[in-house]
Structure formats: C-alpha cells, structure tokens
Amino acid sequence: xxxxxxxxxxxxxxxxxxxxxxxxxxxxxxxxxxxxxxxxxxxxxxxxxxxxxxxxxxxxxxxxxxxxxxxxxxxxxxxxxxxxxxxxxxxxxxxxxxxxxxxxxxxxxxxxxxxxxxxxxxxxxxxxxxxxxxxxxxxxxxxxxxxxxxxxxxxxxxxxxxxxxxxxxxxxxxxxxxxxxxxxxxxxxxxxxxxxxx
Amino acid sequence: xxxxxxxxxxxxxxxxxxxxxxxxxxxxxxxxxxxxxxxxxxxxxxxxxxxxxxxxxxxxxxxxxxxxxxxxxxxxxxxxxxxxxxxxxxxxxxxxxxxxxxxxxxxxxxxxxxxxxxxxxxxxxxxxxxxxxxxxxxxxxxxxxxxxxxxxxxxxxxxxxxxxxxxxxxxxxxxxxxxxx
Ligand SMILES: [Zn+2]
Numbered sequence: 001x002x003x004x005x006x007x008x009x010x011x012x013x014x015x016x017x018x019x020x021x022x023x024x025x026x027x028x029x030x031x032x033x034x035x036x037x038x039x040x041x042x043x044x045x046x047x048x049x050x051x052x053x054x055x056x057x058x059x060x061x062x063x064x065x066x067x068x069x070x071x072x073x074x075x076x077x078x079x080x081x082x083x084x085x086x087x088x089x090x091x092x093x094x095x096x097x098x099x100x101x102x103x104x105x106x107x108x109x110x111x112x113x114x115x116x117x118x119x120x121x122x123x124x125x126x127x128x129x130x131x132x133x134x135x136x137x138x139x140x141x142x143x144x145x146x147x148x149x150x151x152x153x154x155x156x157x158x159x160x161x162x163x164x165x166x167x168x169x170x171x172x173x174x175x176x177x178x179x180x181x182x183x184x185x186x187x188x189x190x191x192x193x194x195x196x197x198x
Numbered sequence: 199x200x201x202x203x204x205x206x207x208x209x210x211x212x213x214x215x216x217x218x219x220x221x222x223x224x225x226x227x228x229x230x231x232x233x234x235x236x237x238x239x240x241x242x243x244x245x246x247x248x249x250x251x252x253x254x255x256x257x258x259x260x261x262x263x264x265x266x267x268x269x270x271x272x273x274x275x276x277x278x279x280x281x282x283x284x285x286x287x288x289x290x291x292x293x294x295x296x297x298x299x300x301x302x303x304x305x306x307x308x309x310x311x312x313x314x315x316x317x318x319x320x321x322x323x324x325x326x327x328x329x330x331x332x333x334x335x336x337x338x339x340x341x342x343x344x345x346x347x348x349x350x351x352x353x354x355x356x357x358x359x360x361x362x363x364x365x366x367x368x369x370x371x372x373x374x375x376x377x378x379x
Contacts, residue, residue, distance in 0.1 A: 126244075177247060
C-alpha cells in the first residue's frame with residue numbers, strides 16, 4: 001500500500017505526493033520541533049525535509065520502512081541548522097515562539113495550555129544540553145516510536161552505538177532534570193518506580 | 199554477570215532485559231546504594247516528563263504549503279532539465295565544430311568520392327544482372343544474389359531511377375556509336 005504510494009509519487013502522481021505529505025507531516029514536524037526548539041524553524045526545516053524526500057524518492061530503497069528514511073533527512077537538515085546557529089544563542093534564550101499561544105475557541109482550556117507550555121519549556125531545556133545527534137536519537141526514541149534498529153538506520157550508527165549514546169543522553173538529561181527540580185522547585189526528586197519501555 | 203555500575207548493566211535494566219536473578223540482584227543493590235537509587239529515580243522521572251510531552255501543534259496549512267513547495271521544486275527541476283539538455287547539445291556542437299571544423303572540406307570531398315564510386319559499382323552490378331537475366335537464367339541464385347546486393351547495399355537513387363539512368367546511358371552509347379559510324 002505504502003510502496004504503491006511511494007512509486008506513484010516517484011512518477012509525479014500528485015495524489016500520492018499529497019498522501020505522503022499528510023502521512024508523515026506530524027512525525028517530521030515533531031522531530032524538527034524537538035530538535036530545533038521553536039515552531040518557525042521547525043516549520044521551515046520540516047517542509048524542506050519533506051520536499052527533499054519527495055524530490056529524491058529515486059534514492060529510497062522500496063521495501064524498507066519509509067519513516068526512518070524521511071526522519072533521517074529531517075534530522076540531517078536540523079543538524080545543519082543547529083550547527084549554523086551562533087553558539088551564544090541557546091534554545092532557552094530564544095524564548096517562546098508562539099506555537100503554544102492559547103487561542104479563544106481552542107480545544108483545551110487556558111490552564112491546560114499553560115501547563116503544556118511549561119512542560120514544553122522544560123523539555124526544551126533538557127534537550128538543549130545535548131548535541132544534535134543525541135538530540136535526534138532521543139527524539140526518535142521518545143516521540144517517534146522508532147525501534148533501535150530504525151534509529152540506527154536513520155542515524156547511520158550501529159545498534160550498539162545507538163544504545164550507548166541514548167543511555168548517556170538519558171543519564172545526562174536525568175541529571176539535568178534533577179538539578180532543574182532542585183533549583184527551581186526546591187524539592188527533592190520524587191522516587192518513582194521505574195517502568196521499562198514496553 | 200556484569201558489574202551493576204557498568205553502562206551495560208544499566209542499559210539492560212532500563213530496557214527491562216535483566217534475567218530474573220539479575221533483577222533480584224539489582225533490586226537489592228538499589229536498596230543498599232543511595233547513588234544508584236537516586237540516579238534510577240531520576241531516570242524514571244525523566245521518562246515520565248518526556249513521555250508526557252504534549253505533541254507540538256502543526257502550523258496552519260502545513261501540508262498545503264509543503265505540497266506547493268514540492269510542485270515548485272518539480273517545476274524548477276523540469277526547467278533546469280530542459281535548459282541543461284539544450285546547453286549540453288550546444289556544447290557538444292561547439293566541441294564537434296572545434297575538433298572537426300578544419301577538416302570539414304576534406305570530409306565532404308571524401309564523402310563525395312565514396313558516393314560516386316558507390317554509383318559506379320552499382321551501375322556495373324546492375325549491368326551484370328541485366329545480362330544474366332537476358333541470358334535466360336532469370337532465377338539462378340547468382341542473379342538473385344546480385345539483385346539483392348544491389349537492392350540492399352548499393353542503391354543510391356532508388357531502383358527505378360537507377361535502372362532509368364542505366365537504360366538512358368546505354369541508349370546514349372548506342373546513339374554515339376551510330377553517329378560515329
Ligand atoms: Zn550503586
């Protein structure tokens with residue numbers, strides 16, 4: 001089904017191109033958003049990634065999963081953007097980008113919106129401590145539901161390199177979160193029983 | 199069994215792939231070691247925070263704008279393909295002209311000579327064919343072979359035109375002999 005769609009898009013079928021964009025827009029935008037930290041940059045990067053993927057479909061190996069392939073393109077574009085950014089400009093310093101502005105008539109209440117915004121800021125601060133490659137690995141693991149094998153495909157790393165980089169990134173972020181909570185809230189990290197990833 | 203403080207152990211613990219015995223050792227260690235317990239709790243807290251992250255809302259008209267960009271890129275690629283083909287042809291023509299330009303008169307003279315000799319050979323072969331036919335061996339393989347060779351390989355002006363030329367020249371030769379006598 002997806003293969004047919006990819007082959008049709010490769011032949012310039014506009015319906016198939018629309019279907020591909022609609023299917024992968026959330027994943028690609030989500031990855032770019034988590035990697036770049038703001039909606040404006042993420043929108044540009046995600047569009048560039050989808051355009052690049054569709055214009056280079058002839059290099060895609062039909063039969064392999066499409067999602068890691070398209071996310072790999074997106075992650076590479078985001079990495080380029082992050083490297084071009086001036087080092088003094090941190091994600092935190094960029095402030096809010098308006099993606100989480102509450103609007104009248106929105107599905108959720110202003111309070112829930114506020115909570116989303118705070119959580120999002122916290123996640124941005126955590127990801128900001130990681131390099132581009134680790135940021136892409138963490139994003140693919142937590143929010144794109146990719147397996148270790150698919151992350152390895154998307155990042156051109158070996159399976160063991162993915163596992164070990166992910167572990168170190170998680171450890172660094174956990175430490176950062178602990179410090180964040182100690183400093184801002186002034187309370188100790190609540191002990192919670194760890195439930196492994198299903 | 200590995201060291202409980204090694205990365206490998208922690209990775210297995212996080213993935214939930216410790217064996218029953220290892221899991222028991224691990225739980226016991228967490229009770230005894232404050233550093234590991236705190237780090238384990240921090241990792242669990244991190245998972246809670248990250249898994250509860252709200253999905254970022256898609257910008258308005260994201261798909262439409264992306265599709266418009268794809269169409270624009272496809273148009274631009276088509277234009278560049280056409281432009282590239284024209285430029286390549288032009289370049290090839292320039293290269294050929296530079297490489298073979300000075301030899302052009304020689305080439306055309308050689309082509310003319312080849313054409314004339316083909317014509318002469320064709321007429322001779324046609325004459326042989328006509329004579330063989332006239333000798334009453336109309337369907338011999340030799341006659342057919344010569345005719346086929348003439349037809350396929352040496353026909354410069356078309357069969358009828360060439361036959362007409364041969365007949366005309368024969369007539370002219372007969373007239374010339376008549377005038378001479
Ligand atoms: Zn310990």
